Amino acid sequence: MTYGYLILALGVTFWLLPFLRAHQRSHSPNVVNRRARWGMVLQALAYSILWQDRFWTRALPGWRAALSIVLWLLAALLSWTSAQTLAGQFRIDAALGPEHRLVRSGPYGVMRNPIYTSMLLVLSATAVVLAPGWLFLLALSLFGVGTEIRVRTEEKLLNERFGEEFQRYKQEVPAYLPYRIVSRSHPTKIAPS
Numbered sequence: 001m002t003y004g005y006l007i008l009a010l011g012v013t014f015w016l017l018p019f020l021r022a023h024q025r026s027h028s029p030n031v032v033n034r035r036a037r038w039g040m041v042l043q044a045l046a047y048s049i050l051w052q053d054r055f056w057t058r059a060l061p062g063w064r065a066a067l068s069i070v071l072w073l074l075a076a077l078l079s080w081t082s083a084q085t086l087a088g089q090f091r092i093d094a095a096l097g098p099e100h101r102l103v104r105s106g107p108y109g110v111m112r113n114p115i116y117t118s119m120l121l122v123l124s125a126t127a128v129v130l131a132p133g134w135l136f137l138l139a140l141s142l143f144g145v146g147t148e149i150r151v152r153t154e155e156k157l158l159n160e161r162f163g164e165e166f167q168r169y170k171q172e173v174p175a176y177l178p179y180r181i182v183s184r185s186h187p188t189k190i191a192p193s
Contacts, residue, residue: 004060004068004129011072015122018083022090029095031161036094036153042146046123046139055130064128071125078118081107094153102162104169110178112169116147117176151175 083090085106089097107114123143127136158166 003065004055007065007068007072008126008129011068011075011122011125015072015076015079015118018080019090022083022086022088023092029091029093029097031157032093032095033153033157034093036150039146039149039151039153040092042142042149043119046141046143046146047126049135049139049142050123050126050131053131053135060129068125068128071121071128075118075121075125078107078114078121082114082118094150094157096157096161100161102158102165102169104173108173110173112173112175113147113151116151119143119147120176 085103085108089100089103091097111117120143123139124136127139131139155166155170162169
């Protein structure tokens with residue numbers, strides 16, 4: 001299990017670094033909605049649930065270690081590209097600054113919430129190393145509710161600021177998974193009748 005701890009420690013470090021850097025570059029917000037903090041509490045509980053089993057008493061199979069590494073790499077890819085694309089707009093709270101713009105490039109061009117998707121990948125990567133399936137399902141449920149609270153709070157702020165532009169963005173870009181990539185890149189042509 002020792003290398004499991006190493007996978008978790010390196011994964012968390014590499015995933016978290018871009019957010020720490022981005023937070024340092026962020027400007028003070030002028031609009032903050034603290035209701036999203038309830039979502040943060042539920043997400044934190046979800047992560048802590050994964051640590052509630054006697055994981056240290058069993059060996060970590062190689063396939064689980066490999067799967068965890070792949071999930072960590074995907075999570076890190078999203079964290080680094082998302083933080084870089086936000087360029088000074090990253091906030092922990094649901095908040096907008098006076099300079100805030102609606103970001104539609106980078107990972108935000110294929111999903112509206114790539115940071116939450118990366119957090120889901122972190123939850124999954126951690127569960128693969130630590131938790132039995134039933135604990136993962138419980139954590140996943142709490143994480144889903146917490147994420148929805150945060151997303152709805154943030155989207156309310158974005159809708160108030162950007163209105164119709166944000167509504168178009170919501171219609172064009174999926175929330176968490178880039179499932180529309182294939183349908184957008186290969187549009188179906190209808191023959192005239």
